[in-house]
Amino acid sequence: MTGSILFMLIIVLGGIAWFFGRVKASRFSADNKKRGAVHSLPNYHGWYVALWAIGPALLFLMIWNMASPALITDAALTSPAAEQLPRDPFARGAILAEARSIASGQQVQAFNPLSQSMVEPYRTAISYYRTLGMVAALLLVFACGAFGWLRLKPELRARTKIERVTMLLLLFASLIATITTIGIFVSLIFESARFFSMVSPIDFLFGTEWNPKAVAGPRGETGFGAIPLFWGTVFIGAIIAMIVAIPLGLMSAIYLTQYAPPNFRAWMKPILEVLAGVPTVVYGYFAALTVAPALRDFAVSIGISGASSESALAAGVVMGIMIIPFVSSMADDSIAAVPSAMRDGSLAMGATKSETIKKVLIPAALPGVVGGVLLAVSRAIGETMIVVMAAGLAANMTANPFSSVTTVTTQIVKLLTGDQEFDSPKTLAAFALGLVLFIVTLLLNLIALRVVKKYREAYE
Amino acid sequence: MNSSATFVEERNPTDWQNDAMQQRIRKRYAAERRFKALGISAIILSAGFLAFLMIVMVGNGLRGFTQTELPVEIDFPAMTGGASADQFKGANGPANLRTLGVQDIVNTSVQIQYGEEGSELFSAGGWQAVNQEILENPQIVETKTTLYLPVESEIDVAFKGSGSETAENKVAELKDRLSTGFNWNFLTNSDATDPMQVGIWGALKGSLITMFITLLIAFPIGVLSALYLEEYAPKNRFTDLIEVSINNLAAVPSIIFGLLGLAVFLNLFGLPRSAALVGGLTLALMTMPVIVISGRNAVKAVPPSIREAALGIGASQMQVVFHHVLPLALPGILTGTIIGMARALGETAPLLMIGMRAFIATPPGGIVEPATVLPVQIFLWSDEVNRGFVEKTSAAIIVLLLFLLTMNALAIYLRNRFETRW
Numbered sequence: 001m002t003g004s005i006l007f008m009l010i011i012v013l014g015g016i017a018w019f020f021g022r023v024k025a026s027r028f029s030a031d032n033k034k035r036g037a038v039h040s041l042p043n044y045h046g047w048y049v050a051l052w053a054i055g056p057a058l059l060f061l062m063i064w065n066m067a068s069p070a071l072i073t074d075a076a077l078t079s080p081a082a083e084q085l086p087r088d089p090f091a092r093g094a095i096l097a098e099a100r101s102i103a104s105g106q107q108v109q110a111f112n113p114l115s116q117s118m119v120e121p122y123r124t125a126i127s128y129y130r131t132l133g134m135v136a137a138l139l140l141v142f143a144c145g146a147f148g149w150l151r152l153k154p155e156l157r158a159r160t161k162i163e164r165v166t167m168l169l170l171l172f173a174s175l176i177a178t179i180t181t182i183g184i185f186v187s188l189i190f191e192s193a194r195f196f197s198m199v200s201p202i203d204f205l206f207g208t209e210w211n212p213k214a215v216a217g218p219r220g221e222t223g224f225g226a227i228p229l230f231w232g233t234v235f236i237g238a239i240i241a242m243i244v245a246i247p248l249g250l251m252s253a254i255y256l257t258q259y260a261p262p263n264f265r266a267w268m269k270p271i272l273e274v275l276a277g278v279p280t281v282v283y284g285y286f287a288a289l290t291v292a293p294a295l296r297d298f299a300v301s302i303g304i305s306g307a308s309s310e311s312a313l314a315a316g317v318v319m320g321i322m323i324i325p326f327v328s329s330m331a332d333d334s335i336a337a338v339p340s341a342m343r344d345g346s347l348a349m350g351a352t353k354s355e356t357i358k359k360v361l362i363p364a365a366l367p368g369v370v371g372g373v374l375l376a377v378s379r380a381i382g383e384t385m386i387v388v389m390a391a392g393l394a395a396n397m398t399a400n401p402f403s404s405v406t407t408v409t410t411q412i413v414k415l416l417t418g419d420q421e422f423d424s425p426k427t428l429a430a431f432a433l434g435l436v437l438f439i440v441t442l443l444l445n446l447i448a449l450r451v452v453k454k455y456r457e458a459y460e
Numbered sequence: 461m462n463s464s465a466t467f468v469e470e471r472n473p474t475d476w477q478n479d480a481m482q483q484r485i486r487k488r489y490a491a492e493r494r495f496k497a498l499g500i501s502a503i504i505l506s507a508g509f510l511a512f513l514m515i516v517m518v519g520n521g522l523r524g525f526t527q528t529e530l531p532v533e534i535d536f537p538a539m540t541g542g543a544s545a546d547q548f549k550g551a552n553g554p555a556n557l558r559t560l561g562v563q564d565i566v567n568t569s570v571q572i573q574y575g576e577e578g579s580e581l582f583s584a585g586g587w588q589a590v591n592q593e594i595l596e597n598p599q600i601v602e603t604k605t606t607l608y609l610p611v612e613s614e615i616d617v618a619f620k621g622s623g624s625e626t627a628e629n630k631v632a633e634l635k636d637r638l639s640t641g642f643n644w645n646f647l648t649n650s651d652a653t654d655p656m657q658v659g660i661w662g663a664l665k666g667s668l669i670t671m672f673i674t675l676l677i678a679f680p681i682g683v684l685s686a687l688y689l690e691e692y693a694p695k696n697r698f699t700d701l702i703e704v705s706i707n708n709l710a711a712v713p714s715i716i717f718g719l720l721g722l723a724v725f726l727n728l729f730g731l732p733r734s735a736a737l738v739g740g741l742t743l744a745l746m747t748m749p750v751i752v753i754s755g756r757n758a759v760k761a762v763p764p765s766i767r768e769a770a771l772g773i774g775a776s777q778m779q780v781v782f783h784h785v786l787p788l789a790l791p792g793i794l795t796g797t798i799i800g801m802a803r804a805l806g807e808t809a810p811l812l813m814i815g816m817r818a819f820i821a822t823p824p825g826g827i828v829e830p831a832t833v834l835p836v837q838i839f840l841w842s843d844e845v846n847r848g849f850v851e852k853t854s855a856a857i858i859v860l861l862l863f864l865l866t867m868n869a870l871a872i873y874l875r876n877r878f879e880t881r882w
Contacts (some may be wrong), residue, residue, distance in 0.1 A: 092746050099741035163778040170692060171615055172704050177752065180745050181705040184716060187723035248502045255499025268503060277864060279806025281835040282857050283844045286513050289520075289850070310785045352488055354495035374710070382713020384809035385835075389842060409715050409809070416722065416813055434719045438712065 006061070010141055014054040017145040021049030021152060028154040039158040048158040051150025051165060053150025057140040064133045066357055072125045073100075079121035085114065188438060191431035198425045199224045204432060210395035210406075212415065212426045224429055226436070228395035232312070232405035236391060237380035240401060241323055245376060248320075249327025250369065254357055256328075257335055276325040276371025284389030286319040292390055299402040310392030313401035319386050323376045334452075335363040339459055366457035374448035378441040384409040408433050462846070480763020509798025512550045517854050517861070527643040528616040528654060529608035530581060530634065534569045536601045544602065552596055562594070563587045566609070582631065583656035589645075608641055613655045613848035623847070646855060650821050650839065655848030659843070660856050662823040663768040666816075666831035667738055667805060669824060673740025674747055674804050679797055681744075682751025683786075684791070689752070690759040691781050710749040718813025726814060734814040734830040742810050747800040758789040791878030798871040804862050808835040834860045 025045030028038045039246055073096060085092050103126055152158075196204070207225020252272060256265050292314035299307035335370035346356040362369070392404030393414060415430040475481065534658040570578040586609040594601055610616070618627035619638055631638065649659025685706070693699040721742035725731045731738050760786050770780040811817075816832050817840060824831035832840070834856065841853040 024672035159776065163776060166778055167692070170684050170688035173681045174688040174693070174752075176681050176745075177685065177706040177709055177749060178702050180720070181709060181725055182749075183683065184720045185710065187720055187728075188716075193724055205825075218637060248506055251499045254507055255496070255503055259496055259499055268507070271507055271510065272503070275506065277806075277868060278510075278513070279808070279835055279860060279864070281806070281838050281842075282513075282517070282861070285838060285857065286516065287854060288842065290516055321506065321509050352492045354492045355488070357495070367473040378711065379713075382715065384713070384715045385839065389807075389839070409713070412715055412719070413809065413812055416719075431719060431723070434716055438716050441711065441713055442708065445708065449707075 006126040006137065010054055010057050010061075010137065011139035013138075013141050014050045014401060017053035017141075018046040018050035019147070020046075022097075024149065024152050025158075028152075032154050039042050039157050044111070044158040044162050044243055045152050046154070047162050048156070049148040049152065051162070053141050054143030056144045057137045060140055061137050064136070068133065072122070072129055075125035076118060076121040079118075085118075098209055106263060130412060139296075145163065150227045154203035184438065186304065186434040187212055191428055192435045195425055195428035197433045198428070204429075210407065210411070212429055220253060224425065226408075226433065228397045229253060229406060229408050229411055229433070230436075232391070232395070233381050233382055233407040233409075234400075235399070236312050236316045236319065236387060236407055238377045241320035241380045242373065242377065244317050244320025245323040245327050245380075246373060249324045250331050251354065252324065253328040253331035253335065257332055258353060258357060258361075263330065272328060273325045275322060278322070280322070280383060280385040281389070282324055283318050284385040284387075287386055287390035289313045291318055293403065293409040304400070304402050306403040308404040308405045311402050312391060312405045315387050315391040316401070318390065319380055322383070322386070323380055326376050326379060330375065331365070331369050332367025334372065334455070335361055337368060337456060337459055338364045365449050367458075371455070374444050376431075376453070378444035378448070381407075382441050384413060388413050408437050412437075415454070472512060481757035482738065488832075490734055493853065499559070516526070516622075519854075520851050521671065521854030521856075521858040523620050523881055524695070524851035524858075525643055525646060526620075526640050527610045529639050529641045530574075530611050530637055530794040531639075532566065532582075532609050533567050533573060533604065533606045534565060534566070534656070535604045540566045543810070553598070557591060557594060559701045562591050563763045566590055570609075575587045581615060581634075583612050583616075584654055585652070585657040586610045588657075596823050604751060608639065609826060610643075610645075610656045611638070613846060616656060617847050617851075620851070627646050646852070651819055651824055651832070651840070652821060655846050656846070658849075658852055660787075660834065660837065660859055662820060663832050663834045663837035663856070665823040666739075666820075667833040667835075669736040669827060669831060669860065670739045670743065670806055670811075670833055671801060673737060674743040675797075675801060677741065677744035678747040678751055678800070680796070683755055683793055685748075686752050686755030686759055687781055690756050691777075691785065706749050706752050709745075710753060714807055715809040715813065716812030717742050720745070721814045732828050732830075734820075735828045736819050736824055736831040736833075737827040738814050739811050739816050739831070740827070742814060743804040743807060746807070750803065751793070751797050754791045754799070756794070758792025759785060761792065762788045791874055795871045798867050798874070802867040806835055806860065806864060808839055811836050812839070834863075 022042045022045060025038075025040075025042035027041070028045075032038055043196050047309050076096075076099075085095060095115045095118060098115040099122050102119045103113065114228055121266050204224050204226055206227060208227045209225045210228045246355035256269060260268065261460035288310075292309055292311055295311055295317075296307050299311075342360055342364060343356055344345050346360040347353070351359065387407045387410045391407060391410060393410065394404045394408050395411075398404055398405065412430045415426055415433075476485075526562045544845050567579055570582060574581055589609060590607055593607060600607075612628040614623055615630055615638075617623040620638075622628070623631075645657060646659050648661050650662025667787055685702075689699070689703065689706075690762060692701070712811055722754045723736045725741055726733060731741075741830075760873070766784050766788065770784045771777075775783065811833060816836050818832065819840075820830050820832050838853055838860065840854045841849045841856065
């Protein structure tokens with residue numbers, strides 16, 4: 001934990017630098033009585049010195065942390081113990097990695113005796129470079145802090161400089177979102193490319209047998225046909241869940257906006273929104289513990305074969321209920337956006353309220369409602385915990401809602417939470433599934449937003 | 461004018477009173493009532509489901525906060541050979557206690573009272589309660605004391621509801637001696653294999669550490685980007701790119717963030733698996749767009765007159781934003797932040813991806829130590845075969861829901877208390 005202590009120390013030193021800068025600058029205005037002789041307030045001078053003290057040191061530490069592992073390995077390799085290492089780069093790398101993790105305390109016991117012999121050189125190299133980095137960083141704090149402090153003058157444009165740095169900070173902060181998006185995309189693409197170098201994309205996207213194995217079978221079949229997963233995902237997320245969520249969400253929105261007295265609406269709307277705030281793991285547990293057994297007993301009692309305790313229906317229904325507030329609030333917004341002249345016109349012609357709603361409001365609000373439903377679908381197919389806990393793992397291609405199906409998200413969780421070898425197609429398949437999921441949800445969102453936006457413009 | 465009137469057909473006014481018309485109107489009104497009933501039943505169904513969920517969770521979960529106990533009389537002076545209370549006071553207490561061999565003492569006492577098979581009635585780790593009792597109240601080692609120890613899980617389940625046949629028989633046998641006590645272990649322990657010994661403190665602490673890291677990263681980044689996008693960003697392609705990626709991130713399934721965390725934080729940066737640090741980073745990336753979006757709305761709501769007034773008396777652009785706009789927008793930003801944090805607190809899937817699903821029996825001591833969080837703990841317990849875990853899972857859910865409720869109530873309070881309508 002020396003790293004975080006060093007970081008704290010640098011921050012504290014920065015605070016001290018701020019204080020000294022401020023003290024020096026507050027004397028300027030006392031010495032220069034003429035108006036405008038001092039450009040900035042003492043506070044800005046303080047920040048100026050503090051930035052000089054902290055900035056270069058932190059930058060140095062960042063670079064040092066990136067560069068030092070290579071330096072440490074070089075230093076460790078010059079030790080006499082390194083001469084016994086095998087020439088084979090793979091074996092050599094494995095031994096070095098093991099020795100390093102023991103030396104840095106992440107691992108306790110070595111499996112390879114050669115690694116044990118490398119631990120000591122590593123330990124000395126690590127402590128040597130760590131001390132070196134620490135001393136250099138602290139020296140930088142003092143040297144640059146002093147430099148900044150010496151540069152303080154009444155006419156120094158400290159405020160302008162500080163504001164420029166703040167501006168950079170703002171820009172950097174807003175770039176994080178873009179960097180994250182790119183990071184998601186690149187990491188998914190990169191890992192998927194490794195997967196597709198082992199399994200052909202055609203087999204993956206159009207194969208109908210999902211039974212991932214680490215090694216290919218006798219006829220070269222790998223069991224990476226993802227169609228059953230896509231079907232399961234669509235069946236649960238886009239069919240069963242929507243059959244539950246669309247009528248309930250739409251009718252709730254209609255009742256709350258058109259019929260309900262304001263008091264009822266004020267209470268009921270937040271209560272329905274609680275449905276969206278319940279963590280998905282709670283829904284999953286509820287689906288697995290209460291809903292699924294009840295549905296199975298029901299199916300058995302009416303004589304449906306193939307009823308399993310992990311059913312598509314249980315997961316779909318519970319997911320649909322989770323989505324209700326989502327559909328309802330989107331429908332609410334789109335109905336509210338219909339110009340009241342249309343509604344008033346219909347009522348004035350003698351139509352009843354329900355006729356107005358069915359014949360005028362809903363058709364006019366339809367694009368908005370459809371957009372909302374698309375967003376709801378995109379949320380439902382990306383939902384993980386409910387299906388992991390209630391939908392099962394068997395990759396069936398069946399339209400029987402009482403049988404078990406599996407989904408893309410379930411399989412991602414399953415593939416990544418077992419034994420992990422990072423080069424087996426089994427693990428990499430999760431990233432390929434993730435890529436498909438990412439692209440599909442992205443497309444759904446883009447289409448939905450476009451539909452909603454077009455529709456909003458139509459009434460403006 | 462006159463000529464056109466001649467073309468109009470002579471028409472009787474509609475007879476609203478005739479039977480056909482009346483029937484049609486009745487039909488239309490019936491349809492109206494049906495539609496209205498449909499609307500209200502949709503709401504009742506949705507709210508009813510929520511109520512059902514809560515009742516099931518609370519009904520199952522409240523039992524998780526209690527434990528079934530049996531009295532055990534321990535004759536300390538005879539068993540310990542006359543240990544004095546002073547030994548277990550102060551700093552040396554725990555060390556001296558270890559040499560005492562409490563486990564054997566408890567086992568012997570149990571066998572004296574409940575026969576050779578007596579130990580099987582009790583939870584395997586139950587003797588630790590005696591340890592604690594001695595440390596808190598050393599006087600008892602000088603006397604003959606009766607302590608209440610938790611029974612074994614199956615008997616516990618049978619006593620509270622209905623369990624296996626053998627367990628039910630044992631309950632019938634011990635009926636008058638069994639009693640119910642509050643399960644303090646549940647609030648202070650961590651994960652364990654015995655449902656009688658599990659607790660949520662470890663997971664709760666993991667959640668708190670993870671949330672702290674999430675807040676530390678997502679809040680400043682979210683606020684700064686909201687300020688940039690609303691106050692400074694020029695209208696160009698580059699800004700559009702930033703906006704699109706923020707809106708897009710808000711809609712990405714959470715499990716994708718888990719894949720990102722796995723590929724980047726674990727494999728590329730080599731951060732430790734299962735650590736609260738990685739969990740916090742991953743959740744921060746997920747929470748940040750929520751904060752940015754609500755932050756932008758809050759900043760947008762600050763009226764331009766405030767900015768113009770500040771500019772008018774000579775403030776720089778930066779001073780306007782940081783001295784005037786930000787403080788006025790802060791309540792709105794905080795509301796959005798709390799809502800985003802509540803979502804992050806209930807999130808499970810991305811944390812499974814980065815390995816926070818390990819069995820962790822001690823509360824995490826720091827940000828790089830293996831940790832688990834409350835929702836993941838719920839997930840892990842829900843997978844357990846042992847029936848004793850059902851009520852523990854529900855009890856953990858109650859705790860999680862209480863936290864979420866508090867956070868949301870706080871957000872609503874902040875919104876009502878501080879939000880200014882301009």
